[in-house]
């Protein structure tokens with residue numbers, strides 16, 4: 001540091017872009033003056049996650065105005081977690097801050113984060129103070145997800161915290177070593193630990209464009225998250241099986257007793273079919289749960305790249 005002129009950066013901002021051409025100029029106009037207030041050197045690592053609009057062209061134009069921009073262009077859409085992974089791989093800063101490109105993560109929070117970082121925290125989380133701007137369904141499902149997650153997982157996932165956070169270089173270096181292909185970044189971040197502080201904010205509406213998350217995508221994301229960090233679902237079938245076995249054993253004894261001492265009793269169609277269907281359901285569900293995990297083993301064992309870069313600009 002000091003008076004050297006070399007390109008050693010203090011801050012790396014990581015921004016994933018997927019079809020964001022409408023909102024991006026506003027994004028840079030907002031964030032750059034704020035980061036400049038820190039008087040620290042910085043770079044903005046932009047990942048174009050296979051956008052189908054002119055996001056890439058716009059980024060190239062903006063780079064002529066803002067030389068701090070570094071563009072990583074993916075060969076197709078790999079998803080936000082893959083984009084963040086690439087961002088971490090290419091960031092050079094002493095601290096790294098992933099942020100959404102739609103201004104839903106308020107850039108002014110970066111100043112508070114940097115302050116905490118200078119106080120000695122390795123991780124500074126941005127926590128949403130409330131979710132009042134979300135739909136009721138989203139609020140309930142999100143709440144439920146965190147509840148379930150924190151019951152079944154070995155470590156706590158901080159509630160209402162997204163990817164927007166500051167991480168010190170030493171944390172980033174550790175996260176980069178995580179070998180998994182399926183990258184549930186929230187979980188990976190939380191798994192890493194380190195001395196953590198939190199700043200609160202109110203999440204604003206998306207400034208332009210629409211969210212890329214459907215409920216189906218969110219559901220799959222939740223399943224991914226849970227199966228990435230917990231084997232609890234596998235135990236469900238064990239316990240359900242145990243429960244049903246104990247139950248049917250006692251009932252079996254009773255039926256045996258009745259048949260021997262009171263004679264054969266033919267009716268029983270309802271109870272028979274209920275027992276059959278119920279067990280069939282449990283068996284299929286258990287197979288499905290095991291399948292989820294086998295699917296993950298399959299994906300991990302292929303060891304395909306997490307992302308493919310077309311060009312670095």
Ligand code: UDP
Nearest residue numbers: 016017018049079080083100101102211212
């Ligand atoms: N994003 C991405 N790849 C995707 C989907 C989203 O890089 O496949 C980026 C998107 O451009 C934005 C961020 O991830 O910068 C968050 O996306 P979005 O606003 O749709 O999610 P939400 O804010 O609703 O969680």
Ligand code: MG
Nearest residue numbers: 100102104206
């Ligand atoms: Mg958003």
